[in-house]
Amino acid sequence: MAAVKPGFRGSMTWLHDWSGLIVGWLLFVIALAGALSVFRSEIGNWMRPEARCCAVGSVEAGSAAVDWLSRHAARSPAWYIQPADARSATSYAVWTASDGSYAQKWLDPRTGSPATVRDTLGGDFFYRLHFELEMPFPWGRMLAGAAAIAMLLAVITGIVAHRRFFVDFFTFRAGKGQRSWLDAHNLLAVTALPFHLMIAFTGALTLANLIMPWGALSIYHGDMEAIRKDLYPAAVDRPAKGVPAPLAPIGPMLRAAERHFGGGIAQIAVLNPGDAAAVVSVTSAEDSRIGIQRQNISFDGVTGRPIAVHDEKRPALRTFNFLYALHTARFGELATRWLYFLCGLMLTALIGAGLILWTEKRRARRRGFGFALVERLNIGFVAGTPLAFAAFMVANRLLPFGLPERAAAEVRAMFWLWGAVLLYALFRPARRAWREVLAAAAAMCAAIPLADLLAGTGRLDGLHIATAIVALGLAAGFARAAAHKTVTA
Known part of the structure; x- marks a missing residue:
């Protein structure tokens, strides 16, 4: 582990780097799942195409x-x-x-x-994954809460460590290797900074009683029924x-x-x-x-x-409800949900850029086991998570309709593929693994509307046109990143 730099700003930079790295891969998954959870109901409707919305109160x-x-x-x-x-x-x-x-x-x-x-979990899968991480109660929620606290720490120390806060809002130098990744990280951080602070603070707050239950347990002497009442x-x-x-x-x-x-x-x-x-x-x-x-x-x-x-x-409870509503955006109309979704994608990209920047800063001088492990985990999570999530939605269209335990099969297909990507990244040269996994993610995103049409559930309407545009846009972005030398230079 690198030595702490002298001075207050140096120590904050060190803390920002390491707090972001330790929970960065987990936060990347949480942030992307959270962004998708904004459209939890809409994803559920899409994954159950046999159901049609009707005007029933x-x-x-x-x-x-x-x-x-x-x-x-x-x-x-x-x-x-x-x-x-x-x-x-x-x-x-x-x-x-x-x-x-x-x-x-x-x-x-x-x-x-x-x-x-x-039979499918639909959008509820991303919603539950966001704060339960597919783990038994309460361990997943406690881990997600601890990650939210670490993210809040990383955001605050990042603000302190940032020397050119407003200048970097207008700065992006493409094709400059490490400098480009730093510019991207700074730009994504500054552009949606209020959102990043709000989502980290409210995320930690909503799970605070699980992480620090001693206050309530002390006041009620451990009587959980009295707390519930x-x-x-x-x-x-x-x-x-x-x-x-x-x-x-x-x-x-x-x-x-x-x-x-x-x-x-x-x-x-x-x-x-x-x-x-x-x-x-x-x-x-x-x-x-x-x-x-x-x-x-x-x-x-x-x-x-x-x-x-x-x-x-x-x-007290009205204040908590206000902050909880800020985190979930359930109060919002369609425009608000789209704003949260886009800010959630920016947060995901911010975390991904920070993880890649960590390796780019150390590439020339440090190539030990720790560096290799971080780089392989970056491939498995930054490139593998979009691939796995897209595969979950493609599996929804390709698995047989009457398959026993079909919902669990969709989830297993996603995790098996994700695990395969992590193993692939461990044994494949990093340069090739980045390009190949990103290319696979691009193809899987583009396959979402295609699988919809092949399964006979697609209809040429506004929703499917929008789905195709977003998926193809993601595919183009992944393909461009896969071809760019700065990912693995």
Whole structure:
């Protein structure tokens, strides 16, 4: 490890370099998955082409889902439903099966019956990967939170270490090797600096209780149930009585909730369905306000009478909700989501340029095992991550429709290919590996709309034209980078 440079700015530069390198590969994956998560619902619709969006409100979609569950999951102790909305073509239902496992179905919002759609995680895969990293709870979230703290440290130390902050905003010298990578890194950092600071701080904040749980545990003396009750005062959780009783019509309860919310419904939870102690809890959807004003109403499932209402007005939680909404951009319309997506891609490119710059600065004087390992990991992550993500979407079109555990097969195809790329980068000369993996990523991106058409699910409409333009643009960019000597000079 290089010695710390003298002076405050020198020490900040050293800290920036090494904090960015240690978590850089993980942050690259998190940033790219987060950028794609902005269009989580739209990616889900694309990956379930059999479903078509229809003008059905959340009350109608929720009522239809409850009717179907009443007939096909009547013995389950709880149902959880996310009704379809303007962005999601299907409703999503989860319930406890007879063997104790969780069952899930995508439901037609008009009839409530299971929609005939392919089994896929869709955009939820990128959303979960962004903060859970395909790891069991809570380890993935804790690792993502630690990476967010490291990213915040790297951004702040980068600002301190930056000598020509505003001059570099207008500076980019192409074809100059290390100088070009530094210019690209600086330009990407300065252009979207407010976004980078905001996303790092809010990302660390949303997972802070997992990383530093001692405050809440100390105040509540380890009573997790008391913590949950304080966070969700309207969540009524009463034990089943064992006395059969029909569930009251769900429609009037959902309409009453909508009138109280002044907007849509995000989630419906039915506890103890078919029992005298049944409870229907309804949670409001996000609206156009930045601060998510979460509201909850619980109804007695047998009488339909409201038994608990909560509109969040506590300053601390409203502040947290505001910062959480800034991170997720769920409040935004289409233009805002595109802005977040583009800034997310800039953050991903910033991290990638920083990782490559680390090796370019040391290429002439240091070629030991550590340097070789970093360079190979750069190939596997900077070039391999877009390749793997594109392969996930191509697999959605090429795998057989009725394949058992099809959703898991899509994920396995992505990770197997990703692992193969990492092994390939370890044993292939770096210059050739960069070009070959980037060329493969370019081809895989271009294959997304092509596989769509070959599978017979593509339609010549605005969405598919936009998909083709973006994919081909990425392919052209990767191909140009693959041919450029500064990647491996």
